Structures are given as C-alpha cells and as structure tokens.
Amino acid sequence: MEVLQYEFMRNALLAGLLAAVACGIVGVYVAVKKIVFISGGIAHASFGGIGLGYFVGINPILGALLFALASAIGMGFITRRTKLPEDTVIGILWAMGMALGVIFIGLTPGYVPDLFSYLFGNILTVPSTDLIFMLILDVIIIAIVILFYKGFLALSFDEEFGTVVGVPIDALYLLLLSVIALTIVILIRVVGIILIIALLTIPAAMARQFTYNITKMMFLSILFGIVFTFGGLWLSFVLDLASGATIILFSGIVLLATFGVNRLRRKPVKV
C-alpha cells in the first residue's frame, strides 16, 4: 500500500474513520427517531457559519460549529414551543442559514478558498489540526451518548411515557439535536454540507437490516461507515472522481443493492 506513504492519504483515512464513528452512532438516532429532515436543516444552516468564518477570518469549521449548534437549538426550541408546523420551521431556518452564508461570502473581500470543499467535501485536504478537532468532537459525542443512553432511548421510543416516568424529554431532544450538530461539523470535511444527510442515514439504514438491538446497530453502522468512506475514497482515487460524491454514491448503491437482495430472499436476516 504505497499510497499510505502520503500524509494526505493517511489523514484522509483517519478523517473517514472519525467520521464513520460519529455518523454510525448518531445516525442510528436520526434513523429510529425519524429526524432526517431536521438533521438536513441543521447541516445546511451551518453554511451560514462557513460564510461567517470567511468573513471574520476564523477557521470556517468553527463558524460551522457555532451555526450548527445555534440552528439545532433554534429548530428544536421553535418546533417544541410553538404551534408552527415542524417542517415549515425546518425549511425556513435551512434556507436562512444558507442565505446568510451567501451574504457573508459576498461581503468577504477577495477570493474565497476551499468553498467548494465545504459544500461537497474533500477528504483528501483535511489538515492535521482538523483531525484533532474531529477527534475531540467524537469523544464528546460518545461521552454524551453513553451518559444519556437510557434517556435517548426513552426519547426515541416513547416520548409520552418518558415524560410520565420523569425523563426531561424536551431538554434531551435539544441535547440530541446538538449531538447531531457536532456530527455534522465532523462530516462537513468528509462529504460536505450538501451530502451530509446521506452519511447520516445510509450506514444506519444498512445496520438496521441486520439487527434489532440499538447498541449492535450502532457498532454495525460504524463498521458500514468505515467500509463506505474507505471504499468510496479508494474508488475516487482509482477512477479520479470527487471523493465526497463518490463516497455517497458508493454507499447509496450498496444500500439499494442489499435492499434488492433482501427482497429477493424475501426475509431480512436479523439477530
């Protein structure tokens, strides 16, 4: 494997691994709680932070972190506390975040480097500093999920019963959306804002076909995430295609193929 001699390749594989851990764990909650659309909204709204980063001259990823967390809390709070339809709120904040990004970038003097890689990802240009940042976010995500495992389970399975037995459902929902925001920030570097939603959903959807245990589902989902990012990265290298898009297409094709195989076999295998 002479490609591993290159630092950019080692960094790319590490980035893929760190991304797979985050999207494997959090993607399971996105899948079972059916909050794909709100996750997509948080991801797109974070573009405002990318623009802010360019405008004030800080690392755009930090701007994205700020915007992702703010939009997660904002969407969660508005959808829980008002009678506005949830999808309307998500749609509005989704577009407003992106619009802010466009405005900030327009106000930034001169050339804006790397913009395309934030939108569509470029796993081959992840610098070592961002890897450390991704690792820290991974550790935070894992710690929160271990600590609040039971609460997140009650939140996902039966909110009303959770409330009755004293689980602070609304607060946990905001926490879960914040964890999704952290995951999104990790994934921006790998597949970009526009394509994130696929990595949040496909590994979990794959894992769901094989198990009915939520913890096993997380481990399997991490495993599929690794296979998808590494496989997609290798394919993009061999075929000379954009890495983020290749990872997503590869994952999607594998998922659809397993759906097809399961359908032919008529019954899914579950343990």
Add this chain to the structure above:
Amino acid sequence: MPTEEIVKVENLWAYYDGEPVLEDVNLSIGRNDFLGVIGPNGGGKTTLLKVILGLVKPKRGIVSVLGKSPEKSRNKIGYVPQVNLFDRDFPINVWDVVLMGCYGNIGLLGRYHSEDKEAAQKALETVGGLELKDRQIGKLSGGEQQRVFIARALVAKPKLLLLDEPTASVDPAMQTEFYEILEGLKKQMAIVLVSHDISAISIYVDKIACLNRQLYYHGSKEIGPEILEATYKCPVQMIAHGTVPHRVLKEH
C-alpha cells in the same frame, strides 16, 4: 377498610385549541376501584387520562392524585398508552421496554440495580409475558404488546393504573385473559380503563362512567339507555349492534 381517595377531579374544564374537551368534570376514584370510562372517539377520554397524568393542564378546576398534584404523584401512576401509537420497527426488545418503567426511580443518569431487574421480571410474570423477554417489540401480536406495556407500567409499583383503549388491538378470544390480569391487579391498585367500545368494558369493571365532554358517573355500573344516548348523542343501537347495551352491563 377506609376508602382512600386516589384521584379527585372537581369542576374541571380542559380545552384543546380553544374548544372545550372536558366540561365541568367531577370524579372520585377510590383505592381499589376498577373504573371503566366509555364514550365516543373525540369525547375527551384520552384527555381525561392526560389531565390525571398532568400532561394536559386544565383551564379550570382541581385535579389531585394521592392528595398531591399530578406531576408530584406521577411516580405512583402506571400509564398504558394506546398500543398503535409506537413504531413497530423500533430496534428494542421486550426486556428493555419493560425496564423503561424504572426510569422514574433511578433517574436520568442512574444505572439499573438488581431490584429494578427483579421488578421488571416480576411485572412480566404478572402479565404472563416472561417468555417474550428477548423478542423485538414490533414482532409481537397486539395482545402481547399490550401485556408488555402493562408490565412496563407495573414496574414502578403504581397505586393507580391508567389504560387507554387497551382492548383495541387485542383479539376477542384473548380479552378474557386480558381482563383476568387486571382482575388480579385490582387488589393492589386502582384501575381506570377508557374505551370507545361499550362491549370492551366487560363484567370485570366495578364502576362505569360515560364521557362525552361531560362525565356521567353514578358510582355503579348500572347505566340507563338515556345516559348512553346523552353520551353518544346518537341512537345507542348504532354502537351495540341491535341489542340494548345496558343489558350487556347488567348481566352478571
């Protein structure tokens, strides 16, 4: 035996989107009462349960559970929601569903203790569902799911058990078995069962109330056809398929 009052509802009004759902409701439930509440869909049955749970705030009136506010007494209430409201594909087994009933005792960050697991085991035994322990919840029949949700409500050893449309997904052949479980629980707690289906309220309940925004309750299970007509606001025969429904209730 002194009749301890478990639930007291006085002159209670509750609204949903500006529309009254409960109008001037009065209700008293004693310690070993088994109360059946019947009424048409949209008549406020679920809202009444949610008021007792403190999930819905009444606009006017008093509700107290075990002499305290519903929120403070929630850990003494076992709640069995409508079975058809959960995601059947959810990756969770019966054992983990039942353990959810202990959350109130162990707190958000706590771990399960051996007594929680014993309580879960005992609750599953009570409903005859111990052998379902490792099955995925969505793979069970409606009746089995219902028993699992009752077990989940029993884990915290409640003084009051609230069941929302519990027989809706239980096939008729299993209903007797279902009521026998409740009959066994009656000695340990008060039970309130709501249903839109008159025939679902069997001979096992001790008292019957009719609810269609207003509550008609006389502390017994003798209900005249005029009350049923007032409750359902339509000819009663429509619901009970011909025969006079109060005969079903009187037959004992």
